[in-house]
Amino acid sequence: MTRGLTEANLKTLAGARSFERGLGYLDAVSGVEVGDGWVTASVHGTERYEVELTLDGPGGLVGECDCPYGLEGNFCKHLVALGLAVLAQRESLPRQRKAARERARDLDGWLSALSKDELLALLREQIDDDRQLRRRLELRATSARGDLAAVRSRIRELLDIGPFAQYGYVEYADARAYADQAGQAVSAIGALTGSGRAADAITLARETMRLLAEAVQSVDDSDGRLGQIGADLADAHLDACRAARPGPEALARWLVGHALGDFDGGPTDIDPLDYEEVLGEEGMAVLRKSAVEAWRGNRRGWAEKYLMERLAKAGGDVDTVIAVHAADLSPNGHTHLVIARELDTARRSDEALRWAERGIRETRDPAAVDTALVDYLCDRYTRADRLSDALTVRRDHFGARHSLLTYQQLRAAAQAADCRPVEREGALDLLRADARRRQVGRYGGPVLVDALLDDKDIDTAWQAATQTGAHDRQWLTLADQARVTRPADALGAYLRLAEPLTKQTGNPVYEQLVSLLLSIRDCHRRLDTPDEFAMYVTALRTAQKRKRNLMRLMDEHGL
Incomplete structure (x- = not known):
């Protein structure tokens, strides 16, 4: 049972700091309950926290704690304390696990022997004590009656932030309870599909997406629970569509509208391509046509571009992908680089090179050019043995941006082209002029001194620092090297x-x-x-x- 539970694993999962802090909470562990592959307890810290370790999970040792740090998905000090407490009684664990299995069998046997009336009485007793259970069962009962209006009303209640919000906002401390309640609404939609009412499930899923999108604006969802609920809601909608098979044209238009943000989809992210089987050829044709129309109407819209690019890539249509990017070129050459890489992937390297060269030419401010584009183009030139072209690009880049990095890159290109002395002197002249104007580099001090230090020209660097001044960091490096x-x-x-x-x-x-x-x-x-x-x-x-x-x-x- 404890093969994955060791001090070493606890330290790895928690990190050295949380592990050390967990050592101080051993006496705060109480109410340890051992089950079949899990252990729960309470750990008293700033407040009382409920912790659970899963010992036999498919992912190995995992744990959950409702402390703020644990709710963020971290293996906290309270879990460490429980793990160490379990290790301290490892010899008794097999016996406790056996007892837990026997209790489970006894409970199952007892429940099986109860009459219907006895089971109902027991269930009603639990409903009176467990508000969450009562809400889930009420929603199932409403769904079973086929009262769509009642289910819709109940879902609206579940997604209402009012009971959890102070001043119109759900704080982090209440976000988990709200998310649990919102999750019940998604479960109810899935239950509708399972009971043969998938068409109703589609309608309610879309309404719930709107409600969730409105609610998430007013909830501190730092731990991402509403994001997961949004993903579950998307899955529930897809399952309902697979079962109900709605009209492909209407579904395609709804999917495009959702992707383009006819309403703020909030945490419900839907990929239209997941619906390809449901849409069929007719629906996919409408989907593509609608996406093209939307893009032509707003070629710079992020959502329109993304949808077009997604559909084009799925269909292997590289020219459309390029057209989408080419319709909104960034002024620093980044989009040209994206296009070049797409063409490289399609094994159209000559076109890729032309787009990269065009990106350099069309950059409005050479000092702001995407450095990745410069690197890409120089790499292509170097591999084609066009060393003088690579040197020209590096020289122009250095001329626009006098930094240590561009100096190093120019030096490497000049070395490859066998003309380093000439290029070096020209570059240093520019840096000397900067130093005289008291222009400093990114980390302070003249770039001239950094360049000379990088060249291992200590005497010249010392002379330059003496004449033009230098940053303390540069003086320390100079002193160390001299x-x-x-x-x-x-x-x-x-x-x-x-x-x-x-x-x-x-x-x-x-x-x-x-x-x-x-x-x-x-x-x-x-x-x-x-x-x-x-x-x-x-x-x-x-x-x-x-x-x-x-x-x-x-x-x-x-x-």
Whole structure:
């Protein structure tokens, strides 16, 4: 029974942090009940939470807890605590499981022996104690009577957020109860299909989609329960259509309308292609025609484009897929790239290349061009041994966007084309001009310094940083790389970087400072001035002696 339940598995499922916290909740586990393959209990934390471990599930060990963290689908500390409590009594579990099976058999035997009147009395007693059970059975009874108006009214009640909402909104704490109630409405629709009333189920399913779409706007569905109910509702509608076989033309038009958002479908996402068997050739023809008409009327509409693309791909119509994308080209070349990849998939590589080249030409702002398009085109040129063309694209991209990445890409292309020195000098000239204008890179400091560091040209990088300035991050990298050949210069940089840290507190600051001190010590060793370092450290210790964690770190590193 516990082959999947081990401390190692609990730690893997929960993570180290939740596992450690679960150790502190062992004494909070109460009311452990062992069933045939499952264990439940209450765990007292901030509140009392109900937890359940499934030990023999198809997916291995799984658990559920109604704490906020558990409701998000996480294996929480309360589940860890229950798992550890179960492991502590593993020797008795086989006996408890056997007893659970015997109790189940005894219960089944007892129920089988009861008369109809006795069973009814027992059921009525349970209905009085269990409001959710009463609601489910009331809905089934209404459905069985064939009273569609009553079923519709009951579904509306179940989807009404009023009883759960404060100020017109269902908060997270009440969302689960609301979702459970909404799920009963979906179950009732499925029951209608099962009882031979699939046409009514179709009608109610569509009405319920509208109600659910309205309700979801006012519910905190952070854990996605209403999303799952929407998926279940879509399945219920499809099952009803398979059973009732509605008119294919009307169904096709409804599916298109739903896909295009005639109403906000909310969490009920329907794929019209799932209905291909129900629609048949006639319905699919209407579906395609309606989708084309809608797209022609709004070529830039997201829903219209998606539906057209979905139908075209399903039919293997690459030209239509391309036409859909070509009708709304993005200004940065991204859509051209999408088209190129579609053509590649269709083994139409020459057309794909032309679309990629067109994307580069038609980009309105070269600095905003989709970098994936640039990479795609350069890769195609390189594989075709068109190295000069790849270099031109990289040069233009760098010219529009002076970054370390575009510099590295230009360098690689120039190396492949055997003209790196010329390209490098031209690129560095642009970066020098940026540095003089005090233009900095994404992470601060001139890109010129980063480029020279990336080229391993330390002396030139140091000169550039001295002339134009540099970010502290760049100075630290410079000092680290120049420490062997320019220890005096590196020492000056380290001392300047360490100074502001001595005025700050916090363990991360202390770790940075100690790292710099180790580098400072190495510089003094290379300069053969250990006495100066000793005096520096002594003065630092005197000034910083109240920072106990810093003193401890320095002691650990022999400083």
